[in-house]
Amino acid sequence: MIYFDNAATTAAKPLEVIKAVENALRNYSANPGRSGHALSIKTAEEIYRIRKKTADFFGAKEAENVVFTMNCTEALNFVIKGVLSRGDHVIISSLEHNAVLRPLVKTGVSFDVARVDLKEDSKTIESFKKLFRPNTKLVVCTAASNVFGKILPIRAIGKLCRERGALFAVDGAQGGGVIPLDMQKDNIDFLCLAPHKGFYAPMGLGVLIAEKYIPNTVIEGGTGTNSAQKIQPLELPERLESGTLCVPAIFGFSAGLDFVKKKGIEKIYGGEFSLIERLYKQIKDLPWIRLYTPEPTKGLYAPVLSFNYSGFSSEETAAVLDKKGIAVRAGLHCAPLAHRSLWTEDTGTVRVSVSAFNNQSETDRLISVLWDQKNFKNL
Amino acid sequence: MTRYEIVTGSVTKALKGRDILRKNGINTRVERLAENDKKSGCGYALIVDGNVEKAEILLQKNGVRVLGINQRA
Numbered sequence: 001m002i003y004f005d006n007a008a009t010t011a012a013k014p015l016e017v018i019k020a021v022e023n024a025l026r027n028y029s030a031n032p033g034r035s036g037h038a039l040s041i042k043t044a045e046e047i048y049r050i051r052k053k054t055a056d057f058f059g060a061k062e063a064e065n066v067v068f069t070m071n072c073t074e075a076l077n078f079v080i081k082g083v084l085s086r087g088d089h090v091i092i093s094s095l096e097h098n099a100v101l102r103p104l105v106k107t108g109v110s111f112d113v114a115r116v117d118l119k120e121d122s123k124t125i126e127s128f129k130k131l132f133r134p135n136t137k138l139v140v141c142t143a144a145s146n147v148f149g150k151i152l153p154i155r156a157i158g159k160l161c162r163e164r165g166a167l168f169a170v171d172g173a174q175g176g177g178v179i180p181l182d183m184q185k186d187n188i189d190f191l192c193l194a195p196h197k198g199f200y201a202p203m204g205l206g207v208l209i210a211e212k213y214i215p216n217t218v219i220e221g222g223t224g225t226n227s228a229q230k231i232q233p234l235e236l237p238e239r240l241e242s243g244t245l246c247v248p249a250i251f252g253f254s255a256g257l258d259f260v261k262k263k264g265i266e267k268i269y270g271g272e273f274s275l276i277e278r279l280y281k282q283i284k285d286l287p288w289i290r291l292y293t294p295e296p297t298k299g300l301y302a303p304v305l306s307f308n309y310s311g312f313s314s315e316e317t318a319a320v321l322d323k324k325g326i327a328v329r330a331g332l333h334c335a336p337l338a339h340r341s342l343w344t345e346d347t348g349t350v351r352v353s354v355s356a357f358n359n360q361s362e363t364d365r366l367i368s369v370l371w372d373q374k375n376f377k378n379l
Numbered sequence: 380m381t382r383y384e385i386v387t388g389s390v391t392k393a394l395k396g397r398d399i400l401r402k403n404g405i406n407t408r409v410e411r412l413a414e415n416d417k418k419s420g421c422g423y424a425l426i427v428d429g430n431v432e433k434a435e436i437l438l439q440k441n442g443v444r445v446l447g448i449n450q451r452a
Contacts, residue, residue: 032390033389033390033391033423035411036410036411036423041390041409041410044390044391044394044409045394045409048390048391048394048395051391062395062442063391063395064391064392064395223389224389224390224421225388225389225390225419225420225421225422225423226388226419226420226422227415227419227420227421228415228416228419228420229419229420233388233389235388235389235391235392235444236391237391238388238389238391
């Protein structure tokens with residue numbers, strides 16, 4: 001099978017990740033931060049080492065600011081529900097995922113949507129700038145759209161937040177491991193990550209890097225310390241880590257971080273981008289293909305491409321490709337806001353997303369299937 | 380030499396404190412509290428032999444809150 005659904009999760013994992021998970025299951029299967037025996041302490045030491053490594057990678061101030069969650073959605077919920085209260089105002093981008101939109105709607109606070117321009121970042125920045133109010137508490141935006149691949153001008157938006165005294169949260173689900181993200185340089189207060197995507201970790205793990213205090217907790221429970229107290233600890237990471245951590249996934253994430261560092265984030269992005277660029281160029285003139293974004297520019301687009309095949313729904317097109325052994329994702333990709341902004345809310349799109357394990361012969365196979373209309377005749 | 384346990388807020392803070400102290404030449408290790416504190420319950424501590432005042436200053440200076448210092452038998 002040719003797997004082009006890497007924006008949902010990367011299916012091919014580096015051998016190092018698989019070995020790290022096995023190592024955790026064989027040699028570190030005690031609960032970290034719960035007991036005093038040697039195996040529990042040894043596991044806790046390793047988890048702490050991974051927090052440090054993660055903090056270093058993303059330029060976080062302290063290792064304890066690295067919080068392990070169940071997934072990126074949970075991390076976003078922790079931030080959105082944790083910092084907002086009645087009377088606050090929020091700005092989000094027009095390309096946000098439901099992981100941002102739904103928790104935000106649930107809080108009941110007022111929010112505005114800043115339109116992302118697919119060609120000119122200056123227009124996107126202007127769009128954000130216009131929406132600030134005196135009570136704007138938080139700005140949340142994705143580092144890169146999970147539907148159209150557009151990379152947002154994070155650093156400039158973060159600077160606006162600093163100047164106006166708002167908190168800045170970034171959904172790094174698609175950007176992490178593919179584009180450089182730095183808490184300090186990019187002015188990020190909260191970074192939410194999906195390690196099972198760009199870091200090739202197992203599913204079931206999210207990361208929240210919190211440089212600012214989160215007043216309200218969403219989940220409370222056992223943290224291994226201060227057990228006699230009825231309230232959550234105030235200090236990170238335990239404040240946001242109730243219950244047992246997914247140690248094998250964290251070990252897998254650590255190996256995935258090493259994989260990305262060793263290969264080089266620029267090299268990974270460059271290789272993935274060239275595949276998407278080639279795909280775009282090869283299908284853009286086909287009358288039966290509809291593309292929604294300008295030709296992707298390096299640095300402005302993540303390796304994600306959306307299209308539709310004329311006369312077929314996105315789901316039908318994905319089914320044809322599946323029969324040909326090509327895995328893509330169709331529909332709304334849990335991001336109706338993004339689809340609304342490009343008028344694809346009713347149809348959805350077919351999304352192609354690549355990883356470091358895809359190659360040109362695979363994209364060429366997809367191109368040849370899309371070129372040959374016979375493949376879509378006998379549906 | 381008197382042995383002390385420096386009580387920290389969590390295993391993460393204890394491990395951070397361990398790195399800080401070792402970097403500053405103070406030999407230490409992380410252990411579970413010998414006895415549960417009645418107010419706060421179970422937790423983790425840094426074990427040091429002597430030098431406890433210097434250790435405490437270093438920890439506080441580097442963002443590791445010291446919740447208490449107990450003498451160990």
